[in-house]
Amino acid sequence: MGEVYGVPGKTFRRQYKKSLSGFKDWPQKPHxxxxxxxxxxxxxxxxxxxxxxxxxxxxxxxxxxxxxxxxxxxxxxxxxxxxxxxxxxxxxxxxxxxxxxxxxxxxxxxxxxxxxxxxxxxxxxxxxRFHVQKLATEALQELRINYRWEAIELENRLLDEAKKKKEPIEIETFENGDTRKQLLARSRYLLYKSREKWMPSQIQRAEILFTEYPDLKKAYGLSDGLRKIYNQNIPKSIAMTKLAHWFRDVETSGFKSFSVLRKTIMNHYSDILNFFDRRSxxxxxxxxxxxxxxxxxxxxxxxxxxxxxxxxxxxxx
Missing domain, CATH: 3.30.420 (Nucleotidyltransferase; domain 5)
Structure with missing residues (x-):
């Protein structure tokens, strides 16, 4: 606008702030x-x-x-x-x-x-609901990250041994071309999504991941199970029953992060269940x-x- 009216940009900004905008007389300006x-x-x-x-x-x-x-x-x-x-x-x-x-x-x-x-x-x-689901996803991702650090440590150890023996390094590669370290890094995004939204390459990667790491498959099932409870248009009474079953699955899984999540949900139980009245x-x-x-x-x-x-x-x- 400054160019259209032949006014330098800084001058126009200053005039807008001090005169044109009404900022000077804004009732809430003092506080x-x-x-x-x-x-x-x-x-x-x-x-x-x-x-x-x-x-x-x-x-x-x-x-x-x-x-x-x-x-x-x-x-x-x-x-x-x-x-x-x-x-x-x-x-x-x-x-x-x-x-x-x-x-x-x-x-x-x-x-x-x-x-x-x-x-x-x-x-x-x-x-x-998204704050609750986010905690479930973070619990799942925490497990994946722990396995990834183990994979990085394993690869570093193999590299050190190869250097000492002066032999070529042999890194395990899966059928989709991923190394173990890459498999765990590239699985990040597919674990955020439900199975129905996976692309063909993600389906293949998930099959390998869950075969190699059964705990991740179990943890993904818990995270996805909570998401499915929220996605169903069900009354509060049925939601209570489904959450009770989910709590039982968490207890039998033995995952510490999911146990913390279960306790968190219990501490806010009534306010979380209020979602199922109007799905707000x-x-x-x-x-x-x-x-x-x-x-x-x-x-x-x-x-x-x-x-x-x-x-x-x-x-x-």
Whole structure:
């Protein structure tokens, strides 16, 4: 636009910020770096999440699901994730508006649950399914990574022995061309997906992997089994039964990481089961976080945080 009107880019940016944008008269400017509130955007269904605006500094973001990521999405953006700080600001929203909130989706962080409980007492808390599934996938990947380090150590030992004997190295290669180390490295992505989404090369790699490492096959079955419970459109009562069977399979597997996951699910059991009432997720909040990151990327970072938040609210508040 600066080129069209014959104005240098820096001059245009400065004029936009100081005069054209309305930033100078923004009512929330004095406290924007610490908190901004738009109570009028409060709806019956909200999402609570955290996002890093710049240099890894976290902000707690409360968004409305009704707006579907468009104008009217932002309810609050508050610096930090400490529950007491966030609660103090959210309590500035009128009690009537807060009591009208009937559902709030969030992750398993204790601070988030406390914020939801104190600020929105009548809202049902729903633990986001993708946070639970992510823990299951991480437990599976941890096992794969441990086996990979063993394979790397084995290959290093064979190389050392070959050097000492001054003989050519013989590295085991499977029928798809992978070495043991490559097999474990290249299996990363197929373990994230369900069997139905595997490509032909991934099917072959998975067959080799599960033959060589039966524990990975068992762990993949546990991770995939949890995903299938979530994917089924079933009532809460049936979900409870299926989770009980899954817990039993975890106990018999003997995998420490999955046992930790089972205990984590038990600690948040009722809020996790609330997903099966309306199948609500935190996807809208994650999508909004992606928009913030994309917006930040377009402007090569955040130099003036207050002005960045002002522009963000122009688009989404």
């Amino acid at each position: 924007a770096e610490d908190w901004i509130l738009y109570p009028e955007n409060c709806s019956c269904s909200l999402s609570l999440n955290e996002v890093a605006l710049s240099q890894g500094e976290l902000y707690t973001v409360l968004t409305s699901k009704t707006a579907k990521g468009r104008k009217g999405s932002i309810v609050a953006i508050i610096k930090g994730t400490q529950s007491e700080t966030v609660i103090e600001q959210l309590l500035k929203i009128g009690r009537k508006l807060r009591k009208n909130v009937k559902e709030i989706t969030l992750d398993m962080a204790g601070s988030m649950k406390l914020i939801a409980k104190r600020c929105f007492p009548d809202a049902i808390k729903v633990i986001d 997720t935190n996807a809208s909040a994650e999508s909004f976080n992606a928009k913030i990151k994309n917006f930040r990327l377009q402007f090569r970072g955040v130099k003036d945080r207050t002005f960045f938040l002002f522009r963000l609210t122009k688009l989404f508040a």
